[in-house]
Amino acid sequence: MAEKVIIIGSGPAGWTAAIYAARANLQPLVYEGAVNDKNATQGTLPLGQLNLTTEVENYPGTPTGDTRSYLASALKGDRIPYWVSANKPQPSHGINGPELMELMRQQAVNFDTRIVTDDIVKVDFKTHPFRLTSLEGQTVEALSIIVATGARANYLGLPSEDRFKNNGVSACAVCDGALPRFRNKPLVVIGGGDSAVEEATYLSKFASQVYLVVRRDVLRASKIMQGRALANPKITMKWHRTLDEVLGDDKTGVTGARLKSTVDDAREQLDVGGVFLAIGHTPNTDFLDGQLQLDPKGYVIWTKGQRTNTSVEGVFAAGDVADSYYRQAVTAAGTGCQSALDAERWLAEKGYH
Ligand code: NDP
Numbered sequence: 001m002a003e004k005v006i007i008i009g010s011g012p013a014g015w016t017a018a019i020y021a022a023r024a025n026l027q028p029l030v031y032e033g034a035v036n037d038k039n040a041t042q043g044t045l046p047l048g049q050l051n052l053t054t055e056v057e058n059y060p061g062t063p064t065g066d067t068r069s070y071l072a073s074a075l076k077g078d079r080i081p082y083w084v085s086a087n088k089p090q091p092s093h094g095i096n097g098p099e100l101m102e103l104m105r106q107q108a109v110n111f112d113t114r115i116v117t118d119d120i121v122k123v124d125f126k127t128h129p130f131r132l133t134s135l136e137g138q139t140v141e142a143l144s145i146i147v148a149t150g151a152r153a154n155y156l157g158l159p160s161e162d163r164f165k166n167n168g169v170s171a172c173a174v175c176d177g178a179l180p181r182f183r184n185k186p187l188v189v190i191g192g193g194d195s196a197v198e199e200a201t202y203l204s205k206f207a208s209q210v211y212l213v214v215r216r217d218v219l220r221a222s223k224i225m226q227g228r229a230l231a232n233p234k235i236t237m238k239w240h241r242t243l244d245e246v247l248g249d250d251k252t253g254v255t256g257a258r259l260k261s262t263v264d265d266a267r268e269q270l271d272v273g274g275v276f277l278a279i280g281h282t283p284n285t286d287f288l289d290g291q292l293q294l295d296p297k298g299y300v301i302w303t304k305g306q307r308t309n310t311s312v313e314g315v316f317a318a319g320d321v322a323d324s325y326y327r328q329a330v331t332a333a334g335t336g337c338q339s340a341l342d343a344e345r346w347l348a349e350k351g352y353h
Pocket residue numbers: 156190191192193194195196198215216219220221242278279280281324325
């Protein structure tokens with residue numbers, strides 16, 4: 001029998017969609033992704049990009065500090081009696097990415113979400129019920145689908161980048177830039193688009209200096225953002241250069257970056273405490289094999305304005321897979337919620353639910 005809704009993906013969008021779908025009695029089935037070397041290498045393991053980060057300081061409801069004492073003092077002040085989690089957050093941080101994802105997953109499980117730890121590698125949206133095939137060869141049918149497979153940050157593919165991921169190398173300044181390890185230190189940002197310029201500008205608030213490494217002698221970023229970065233005394237442009245190697249040791253993490261020229265053989269070494277990659281993202285949409293309308297960068301297009309509908313009726317998309325712009329955990333969770341509501345209403349409209 002066909003499932004009412006299958007959710008593909010297990011980041012904040014996928015789990016939020018599952019929580020809402022489960023509470024709407026849709027008995028969601030989540031394909032959370034396979035655990036294998038390919039997914040580990042390209043950053044597409046279950047639980048998404050947040051599972052690859054450390055502290056999460058900007059997800060509402062997870063303040064940095066001793067959450068138990070915050071709640072205890074709220075209780076003392078006759079505020080609403082909160083239930084204090086038995087899963088004690090450590091004093092010194094609110095929540096980290098993997099913890100947040102594990103709790104979102106558990107929240108979905110608490111409402112009887114079923115989970116398969118496998119990738120969907122093939123879809124058939126030309127028939128209804130839709131047909132999906134997993135990496136392990138399982139075929140499942142569904143009346144509606146929520147695609148929440150996210151996007152992966154692009155890296156240059158250097159072994160040293162890999163070695164220092166979460167230890168001074170990051171692909172998200174907004175997520176990681178304010179961490180103590182990067183404060184008052186020189187930092188490097190690689191890239192010349194809006195993300196790179198925005199990240200360099202953002203990091204300049206915490207760093208002692210930011211080197212913006214651009215492979216050409218022009219920025220791709222919008223003029224207004226360029227102007228802001230070029231006028232910022234804490235940002236030093238490194239034109240015609242790219243990253244050759246991240247330097248450091250396992251204890252301290254990143255201590256430097258070697259750059260190479262893109263026009264000759266020149267090399268130079270910078271003493272820096274962090275390296276931020278901002279060379280674009282790749283949405284995880286290959287498995288759709290052209291069956292949903294995508295934008296030129298491969299992101300799923302929402303076809304109904306503020307709704308999560310896609311070009312195929314009954315197929316919805318949520319999170320970074322359909323958002324090249326905001327790319328935040330909280331926005332992904334928000335569209336995950338929308339997609340479950342959209343799916344529920346569509347199923348009801350069609351008389352399936
Ligand atoms: P972009 O694709 O726009 O830019 C990627 C940048 O990385 C380019 O400068 C590119 O260089 C460089 N790059 C790519 N590959 C390499 C490589 N192998 N080595 C060195 N450099 C490399 O991606 P963004 O993430 O910056 O932006 C994505 C979208 O999001 C854009 O549409 C952007 O406008 C939007 N955005 C908007 C923001 C805002 O308005 N506030 C903030 C952030 C993003 P080259 O130019 O030579 O190709």
